[in-house]
Amino acid sequence: MDGKLIYLMGPSGSGKDSLIEAVRERLRLLDCEVMRRVITRSAESVGEDALSVTPEEFDRRRRAGEFSLSWQANGLSYGIPAEMDQRLKTGRHVLVNGSRANLRQALEDYPTLLPVLLTVREEVLRERLLKRGRETLEQINARLARNALFHERRSISRPVFQLDNSGELAVAADHFVEWVKLNVVPDQI
Numbered sequence: 001m002d003g004k005l006i007y008l009m010g011p012s013g014s015g016k017d018s019l020i021e022a023v024r025e026r027l028r029l030l031d032c033e034v035m036r037r038v039i040t041r042s043a044e045s046v047g048e049d050a051l052s053v054t055p056e057e058f059d060r061r062r063r064a065g066e067f068s069l070s071w072q073a074n075g076l077s078y079g080i081p082a083e084m085d086q087r088l089k090t091g092r093h094v095l096v097n098g099s100r101a102n103l104r105q106a107l108e109d110y111p112t113l114l115p116v117l118l119t120v121r122e123e124v125l126r127e128r129l130l131k132r133g134r135e136t137l138e139q140i141n142a143r144l145a146r147n148a149l150f151h152e153r154r155s156i157s158r159p160v161f162q163l164d165n166s167g168e169l170a171v172a173a174d175h176f177v178e179w180v181k182l183n184v185v186p187d188q189i
């Protein structure tokens, strides 16, 4: 049987990268691997365990079919390596750091994916983006404005697990791992 695909989404600054690092080892023990993204972001500002490539190299890889999923947002291109499909075919699970805007496309390609939405209270979000200091103020404002698009959007016709990260990261991480145990690997517990 195929493995399960966990599709993590959430606003920039909601804590997706932090959550991933907090649960990476526990997920590995549950046979769930975090897929490393390919991003056209400069190596210095990558800020996560991702492979940085030029836009030309990204296009070459996309045309060569090297991505299972790919999308563009915030002026960047993102790809999930096709290695993901090999893992799923052999019954192993994967977690991807995905995009809210790309969810519909991802559902067309992977109808059984499990969507997870990481949320944070609005006032906390801006504070965290400023504190992270990876983007300019202009880029931060653009990312906050982008969130309005998703508030208005009609919801998709399947359940989305909403996980709040307004409080302690360790609490959100424990909550997430519990959800994975119940929804992804119920046979193993």
Ligand SMILES: Nc1ncnc2c1ncn2[C@@H]1O[C@H](COP(=O)(O)OP(=O)(O)O)[C@@H](O)[C@H]1O
Residues within 6 Å of the ligand: 010, 011, 012, 013, 014, 015, 016, 017, 018, 019, 128, 129, 131, 132, 165, 166, 167, 168, 169, 170
């Ligand atoms: N629960 C939390 N409490 C306090 N700070 C957090 C929490 N989660 C994340 N952060 C901080 O908020 C900022 C944004 O988190 P990050 O993981 O980069 O978000 P994302 O990947 O969703 O953009 C980082 O500086 C991170 O250290």
Ligand SMILES: O=P(O)(O)OC[C@H]1O[C@H](OP(=O)(O)OP(=O)(O)O)[C@H](O)[C@@H]1O
Residues within 6 Å of the ligand: 009, 010, 011, 012, 013, 014, 016, 017, 073, 074, 076, 078, 097, 098, 099, 100, 101, 102, 146
């Ligand atoms: O459609 P959206 O849900 O808005 O997502 C758009 C992109 O932004 C995030 O990536 P990125 O790593 O660049 O940003 P972040 O680390 O600040 O979340 C997310 O992982 C998507 O790749």
